[in-house]
Amino acid sequence: MLGFMRGLKKTKERLFGPLWGIFSSGRLDGRLVGEVEALLLASDLGVEATDRIIERLREKTGSGERGAESYVHIVGDELLRIIDEVHVPEPPGGRPRVIVVVGVNGVGKTSTIGKLAYLMKDRGESVLLAACDTFRAAAIEQLQLWAGRAGVQVVAQKMGADPAAVAYDAVQSAIAKEIDIVIVDTAGRLHTKTNLMEELKKIFRVLSAKVQGIGLEAWLVLDANTGQNSIRQAEVFTEALPITGIVLTKLDSTAKGGAIIPIQSNLDIPVLYVGVGESVEDIEPFDHRTFVSALIGSGIFL
Ligand SMILES: Nc1nc2c(ncn2[C@@H]2O[C@H](COP(=O)(O)OP(=O)(O)OP(=O)(O)O)[C@@H](O)[C@H]2O)c(=O)[nH]1
């Protein structure tokens, strides 16, 4: 909860501070609803969520009902409803669980992997990392640094090695050591985008064909600063791979946190974790009730 509060500071300042202001300024009428609509649209919640919220508020105009609190709760209630409609897939059974982490360059894949390893280890699970970004100089060392912070091991080969071969090695090693979770770091950029997608697909293909009984999944990392444009970015990955979860990073450095809503509902993939800073502890499981409560500054949905 604390992390969420901290992480959403800028988003709250842009959205829910002014929203309380509008609702407190008088009776809810057409003019106020218009102001709310402009604010919601400007805050990255997306057209669909904005339309739904505005429709709910319009039902209340002229009702004589007063009080900023009750209107803010209508907003929060509709946001929860929208997130609740997102399909949450069951994690695949099988052992070890193998999570291939993908996303464009610089979104925060490697840091997220370090943070996830730390979090999962803290929960009592054993974790092994696979250094499959063999393209970018120093990527392997960067993952090793994060592994050191999290207190977990890395399977790596030389720069330029075949990422699918590294992933295969890591999974074999995890099976031999009875490790619970393998997290696979991947490149964010190759010579071309097509190359990158082919390489990611190959990691998937090799692992599913060559090792039986693992729980293979792919998570997509998106940078919250990209706002709703992340949806287009995500589509390239969702066409290539069966993405079952999203990690939204850098929530602490943007006012575009509202984009969590359209990203999930447009892609129909849940946000599983959010990144709220640059240290190993700066990750939070995404809980939609905590999120909405933190966003609107009221504990009513907890
Ligand atoms: N403020 C903030 N910074 C973050 C967060 N997550 C990652 N970063 C920063 O984003 C930058 C890129 O992070 P990386 O983990 O290297 O990103 P990447 O996706 O692995 O990048 P490539 O390997 O080049 O594709 C680093 O400076 C991180 O410290 C976050 O939640 N909050």
Ligand SMILES: [Mg+2]
């Ligand atoms: Mg990286």
